[in-house]
Amino acid sequence: MKITEEIKISDNGFVFNSKTGDSFNLNPFGLELIKQIAEDKDFESIRDVMLEKYDVDDLTIEKDFYEFYALLKYHQIIAPGDPLDFK
Amino acid sequence: MSKLKYEKPVISKITAGVPNKFGLPAKQRIISEIDGIPVPDLMEEYGSPVFVLSEKTIRDTYAEAKQAFETRYPKVQFAWSYKTNYLDAVCNVFHDEGSWAEVVSGFEFEKALSNGVNGSNIIFNGPEKSEEDLTLAINNNACIHIDHFDELYLLIETTRKLNKKARVAIRINLDAGIYPIWDRFGFNYENGEAWNAINRIMLADNLEMIGLHTHIGTYIMVASAYAIAASKLSNLYMAIHRKFDHWLKYIDLGGGFASKNTLKGAYMPGSETCPSFDEYAEAISNAIISSEIPHENLPVLFMETGRALIDDAGYLLTTVLANKRSTAGRRTMVIDAGVNLLFTSFWYNLGVFPSKEVSTHVEESTIYGPLCMNIDVIRDAINFPSAKTGDQLVIERVGAYNMTQWMQFITFRPNVVMIDLEGKAHIIRRKENLDSLQSFEVKPNK
Numbered sequence: 001m002k003i004t005e006e007i008k009i010s011d012n013g014f015v016f017n018s019k020t021g022d023s024f025n026l027n028p029f030g031l032e033l034i035k036q037i038a039e040d041k042d043f044e045s046i047r048d049v050m051l052e053k054y055d056v057d058d059l060t061i062e063k064d065f066y067e068f069y070a071l072l073k074y075h076q077i078i079a080p081g082d083p084l085d086f087k
Numbered sequence: 088m089s090k091l092k093y094e095k096p097v098i099s100k101i102t103a104g105v106p107n108k109f110g111l112p113a114k115q116r117i118i119s120e121i122d123g124i125p126v127p128d129l130m131e132e133y134g135s136p137v138f139v140l141s142e143k144t145i146r147d148t149y150a151e152a153k154q155a156f157e158t159r160y161p162k163v164q165f166a167w168s169y170k171t172n173y174l175d176a177v178c179n180v181f182h183d184e185g186s187w188a189e190v191v192s193g194f195e196f197e198k199a200l201s202n203g204v205n206g207s208n209i210i211f212n213g214p215e216k217s218e219e220d221l222t223l224a225i226n227n228n229a230c231i232h233i234d235h236f237d238e239l240y241l242l243i244e245t246t247r248k249l250n251k252k253a254r255v256a257i258r259i260n261l262d263a264g265i266y267p268i269w270d271r272f273g274f275n276y277e278n279g280e281a282w283n284a285i286n287r288i289m290l291a292d293n294l295e296m297i298g299l300h301t302h303i304g305t306y307i308m309v310a311s312a313y314a315i316a317a318s319k320l321s322n323l324y325m326a327i328h329r330k331f332d333h334w335l336k337y338i339d340l341g342g343g344f345a346s347k348n349t350l351k352g353a354y355m356p357g358s359e360t361c362p363s364f365d366e367y368a369e370a371i372s373n374a375i376i377s378s379e380i381p382h383e384n385l386p387v388l389f390m391e392t393g394r395a396l397i398d399d400a401g402y403l404l405t406t407v408l409a410n411k412r413s414t415a416g417r418r419t420m421v422i423d424a425g426v427n428l429l430f431t432s433f434w435y436n437l438g439v440f441p442s443k444e445v446s447t448h449v450e451e452s453t454i455y456g457p458l459c460m461n462i463d464v465i466r467d468a469i470n471f472p473s474a475k476t477g478d479q480l481v482i483e484r485v486g487a488y489n490m491t492q493w494m495q496f497i498t499f500r501p502n503v504v505m506i507d508l509e510g511k512a513h514i515i516r517r518k519e520n521l522d523s524l525q526s527f528e529v530k531p532n533k
């Protein structure tokens with residue numbers, strides 16, 4: 001789970017990808033998640049932080065996290081791993 | 088310490104240039120209740136999905152249409168187009184308001200009779216009339232609208248066999264300046280076919296010619312097309328008087344008024360672009376009144392308006408089953424109502440709305456039905472807030488054609504509920520079940 005080098009994230013939720021030229025908006029939750037991902041935390045620790053802070057259950061966090069994560073990959077914000085690494 | 092409110096994390100790509108064609112709506116519309124009954128209460132009681140019809144909206148819409156015509160033309164009679172929605176409870180509201188019945192099959196004819204409609208107040212249209220159907224119609228003194236010459240000769244034969252008279256009109260197709268011209272039904276005006284048919288009917292002993300009919304198409308967005316149609320029928324009406332010294336009783340301009348739904352591919356929403364009842368009524372009434380027909384011999388004007396009278400009164404309540412991301416990153420949502428229940432989703436971008444405040448984040452989404460079939464797409468591109476599994480949604484303007492053209496496919500057809508004028512809900516068609524469906528099946532004895 002690594003944010004690509006070309007990504008710049010500003011504190012107001014603006015994301016710029018200098019490799020593709022794309023820019024993005026994050027809502028506050030998206031910003032909070034992406035910052036934690038940038039700190040190289042794994043899902044379990046991110047989940048525990050969110051559970052502590054927000055009124056939400058673990059399954060909702062898990063579902064939303066992975067959907068968000070898939071979008072980050074799709075937009076090339078996170079470096080792709082080997083998609084078939086289960087082989 | 089109390090915890091903070093959670094909201095789903097979202098990332099959205101910023102696209103340069105033109106925003107969406109109407110700009111983003113200031114606030115997502117919500118439909119939280121129908122005629123005073125909260126959506127969750129309706130779904131708890133009657134299940135999901137469920138069709139809900141508002142009797143109040145039906146009556147209000149009918150009153151609006153009737154007033155548009157009656158303030159402009161002396162004699163107007165609506166005939167409820169059964170195929171648009173022939174649930175008995177719906178038909179009975181229209182009949183209670185004074186509508187006759189317009190039917191296009193033996194089945195619909197029998198349904199109208201069983202709803203207590205007097206046979207002479209039934210208009211029998213369509214290209215499919217068997218000898219048996221014609222016999223039923225003749226015996227009930229219905230207005231038979233002849234579609235083609237083969238039917239005309241079959242009718243003459245049938246009246247001879249029964250030794251009875253039939254009251255008839257002909258369906259006429261004509262160029263009203265709109266395309267496509269529906270020339271597959273009836274006799275053509277421009278090439279003289281209609282006039283030939285009239286002459287043959289006027290010679291037939293057992294046929295009493297009482298009217299002229301046309302139905303120029305459906306979802307007609309230009310009111311002036313009706314003016315052209317009305318003046319062409321007025322010409323024939325006068326020609327019949329001149330040649331045969333016979334005044335017909337009525338001119339029937341069919342249905343076809345656009346409902347406020349938005350057609351696929353339309354640039355503007357239907358609610359902005361569709362003519363009002365007043366505009367249609369103005370075009371039709373003016374054309375007849377300003378024709379050669381003397382005022383004292385003006386025909387009764389029949390209207391067979393279908394979709395414009397019932398679409399707004401119908402809702403489909405449905406539940407979100409799942410959210411997914413397509414491989415292209417697009418948000419997709421699966422709901423529990425499919426195209427088998429929503430035939431009109433093939434023509435319209437149906438309005439889909441949350442039933443309560445959901446997220447403020449709106450994203451272009453695709454809404455799929457639950458069928459395990461690729462065609463099951465309710466909306467292919469709609470700006471929609473993120474809704475969770477279990478959230479309840481409302482699809483509006485589904486009163487016309489869906490409850491007749493629906494298909495029993497993969498799932499049961501759901502309950503249909505009508506909310507009466509007192510705000511009380513009644514089941515008007517029960518959800519199907521295994522027994523009701525299997526009751527039609529027979530296993531061969533080996």
Ligand SMILES: Cc1ncc(COP(=O)(O)O)c(C=O)c1O
Nearest residue numbers: 168302305342343391392393394
């Ligand atoms: C003969 C006839 N009359 C009336 C209607 C009702 O049309 P609409 O729902 O467009 O008003 C139809 C529908 O096709 C029709 O065929």
